[in-house]
Each structure stands twice: as C-alpha cells, then as structure tokens.
Amino acid sequence: MAVQDVKPTRSELQDLQKRIKLSQNGYKLLKMKRDGLILEFFKILNQARGVREELDAAYANAVEKVNLASAVDGSFALKSASFAVDAVPTIELKSTNIMGVVVPKIEGSDVHKPLHQRGYGLVGTDAYIDDVADAYEILVEKIIVAAELETTMKRLLDDIEKTKRRVNALEFKVIPEFQEQVKFIRLRLEEMERESMSSLKKIKKKKAALQS
C-alpha cells in the first residue's frame, strides 16, 4: 500500500504499530528458521557427499562386474540369469519433518536377497553371476539412501530459498513500508494537531474580539 493511500488516523497508526510488531516477530522467527535450515542442510550435505561418492563407487563396481560377467559367461547367460529374478525390490515412502519442512523417508525391501532366493539355480550359474547380483544389490541400497538424502536436500534448499525471500521481504520491504506509513501518519497527525491548534487559536481570538 502506498504511503499516500494510508488513512492518517490514530486507529490506523495503532493497527500499523501492531503489524510492525507482528512482522518483526515473524522476521525474527523466519531468520531463526532460515539459520536452522541452513545448519540442517550442511549436516545432510556432509552425509550426502559421502553417499554420492559411495554411490559412484558402487555404480563403477557394478558396471565392472557386469562387464566381466558378460565377457566370461557371455551376455546370453547373463541375460538368461537376469530373467530369473522374480522379487523386484520395492520401496516404501514415508515422510518426516525437519523444522516444518516435510522430507521423504525411503525404505527399501527385498533389496538384499539371500544367495538361494535370487531366482536362479546355483548349479547352472557361477560366481560371476553372484558378483553381479551382489554389486547391483549394493548399488540399489546406495541409490535408496542417496535418493532420500538428495530429495531432503532439495526440499531444504527450496525452503531455505523461500524463507530467505520472506526474511528479505520483511526486512527490506514490509517493515520499512510500515515504518514509512507510521512515520507518515505521525507527521500527518501532528500536522492535523497543529492545524486544529491554530484554528482553535483563531476561533479563540475571534471569540475574544467579539466579547471585547
């Protein structure tokens, strides 16, 4: 609201003062939230950095194993063994709250299967196939952890950005504007007071002249 549009009344002044107080409280709270979110973000960032490195290593290992198995056993045998996999890993999505930000909690099931429950018979397969299955199980586990951490980081970053914009808006726009308006109303009220004083004086003068 432009300063000129403000009604220069005492009630408006009181209302504005209340709003300034509320905004300042909100500003303080949002600033604390922003700082808290940044702290949480850096905590998760450190974990995520490690997980990302582990994920990269797990991916490189899985690719190496699959290449070795395709070379030694042949891609036909490898593909045939992959057809046998019946229990596909499933993920369960839950949510948890970090300072008001809803972040996902991802839990995987059927990711790591015992040697006998991978779907293929052990007699007709070899250690190359087992190594590939092991490597991909580890990779899926790492993907689930990385997905949880990275989604959490994205949500936190979005919220930090949003909170930062709100803090800035309150600090540089909303509160200064309110203060401007208060200042304007005060000046206007003072002016009105002076005007009424001078008119009262004039009336008093006229009254005194008439009486004399």
Added chain:
Amino acid sequence: MLNTQKSRKNSKSAQDFLPNSVFKNIPSRLPAFGKGSSNYPYAVTRIRAMRVKLFPRDAYPRFLNMSLDEITRKIGESEYKQDIDELSREYSGVNLIEHALNRNMAESFQKVLRITEGEPHELVLEYLRVFDIEDIKTILRGKLHSIPEDQILQSLVTGGELRYTFLSGLVTKSVDEIIASFSDSPYGPILKRFDGNNLPEIENELGKFYYENLFEAIGWPGSADRKQFDQFVRREIDIKNLSLLLRVKKYEALENEEREGTPCIIEDLSSMMIPHGLSLNTEKLKTLCYDDFIEALRLTPYWDVISPVLENSDLKSVSLTEVEARLTRYNLTKVTQNSRLFLISIIPILEFIIYKTNEVRNLRIIVRGKSAGMDNELIKNRLVIL
C-alpha cells in the same frame, strides 16, 4: 547302479575328503567299445580338418595388442565371416560379434553331430545337452517373468539337440504347454515337478540331470579314451561342486560374521551336489564351516590350483571368479594334455568341442573386455590358452 567299488591310493586323512565311490561300474546305454556301428575314422578325420581352422594359440596375445576394430576385422575375415555378414542386419558392435560367435559355435556342433554316427554321435549328443538345458532354463525363466519373446529368442544358443524352430515355437507357448511339450523327453520327469514357484530347484535338478545322464552314457570306462572322457566329466563335476561349495560357504561365512557370537549356520546343500565327482567328497565338505572347509580343501588335488587365491586372504576379498577361472583352466588343460595318445577315439572329437567352446569364450572375453575398457592383464587372466 553301483556294482563294484575300488579304493584309491590316497593318504588316510585325504581319503576323508575323497568320494566314497570313486570308480563306479555303471553300464553305458551305448554299445560297448568296438561294438555297434560307429564311424570314428571318418568323423575324426573330418573333425581334425575343422580343428585346423580354429585360431592358433599365438593368435590371442596378438588380439590383446590390437584395437577393438582390428579384432573385429580379423574375426570378420575368419571362419566367422558368414555369420557376421548374415547377422549384421540385426546386430552391431560387440553384440554382433557375440551373436556371430555363438551361432558359429552352434553350427559347428551341429556339424559334429551330423558327421558322427553311432557311439560318438550319442556321446557328443549327451555332452552337448548342456545347451538344451540352458535354453530350456532361459525359456522357462523368460516365460515365468513375462520377458518379451524376442528377448528370450535372442538369448538362446542352439548348440544341442533342440533346434531353433522347436525352441522358437516353445517361446510362443504358455509355461504349462512348454512343460507338456517335454513330457516324452528325458527332461519331462523333472519339469513335471515345476509348480510355478520352484524354478531354482528345477534348474538345479536339470543341472544335476545333465551330469548324471552324461555319466550314464559314458558308463564303465573300459577303454583308455573312455576313461579320459570319464575323468574329464568327473573333474568337471568336481569343479562345479567345488565352485558351488565355495560360493555357499563364503556366503554363509559372511552371514555368520554379521551374526557375531552365534555358531556357524550351515545350509543343507544335498539337493545341489552333483554326484560322481572325481576327487571331492562333497558329503563331508558340505557339512563344514568356511575355515574348516578351506582346511579340508588342502587335502584335495585342487588345492595347488586354487591356493594362491584362497591362502592368507581375507574372507571378504576372496575372489571366487579368480578361483573359477583357475579351475576352468586346470580342467581344460588336463583333458587336452594326453589327447594325442588317442588318435581314433572320442577324445579328438571331444577335444574339438572343448577347443571350439574355448575359442568362442576367449574371443568373447577379449572383445567384451576391450569394449568395456578392461585392463589387458585382467583380460589375459581370464583367457584359457590351450
């Protein structure tokens, strides 16, 4: 059918880990050696001519020093030319080479089946049944888990008795119909036990059936060449059993490590052990925990082959693929060592099949390894140069 049992000359402690019945007098389903119709002289002469066309042993080190394009060109100019030309419309790159290698191998084995008669034909047929079993497993796995038909077809290698037209017909059928199609075959009784949830058990049964059937076909090794074949098959059984035991024991040991303080839990492996091995007593070995199992392996003839990998190595870092590579190299080298002693017998035919399978395996390892950017040393370690 165990009629006679001979003891082996082994140390008493080693004897504990050797099979209870090493020599079994199982009569062959085939006519006795020298009886019945067979065409060994003709078949062996034809197969020697086929053997000459295989890549010589010094070709592999040269391939290792070539780029992938150079290897592809070299393979394309060899016996595999026709297969590469015909398959190049469907596949490209490394996949084209692998399909061409497999197709050529399957064609070569079909040719061996065509040119052999009587006893050698039957023996080769039983030996090549491994391809049929692999194809049946692939089809069942694919159909059970709704894999597209073209993908199943692309994973078949028709090196055995079952032809591509028959197998491609099976791929269009349901699982029940596939099982019904095999009701009159030797696989029928095993496949009948399939209930929709026990595919791994059926696969294990098929794997065991292959060796039992082959063993039955060879029968009592009355002649030196049959003995050589018999020993090769039984050593292969040992290697299969040893590899499986190592895989399971390592898995058990890692699981037990996680459950610290609890006694070692041992899985029942009876249903997975292939009988009639040469030098391993699986009955004893399967009951041991990892450390005792490794100790027991020291008394077997395979210890010298696998000890560089297993000795003094941390459980988690033991590379079973390295163990398997060493055992495969050992078995193939053993069977081809004295082959020149048996000029007109099943051995030159078996030797060709082994050399051809090994050539395809070596070329695949080199091509796939090079395309994946694997280290030359790693590729070299996985090659078996006979």
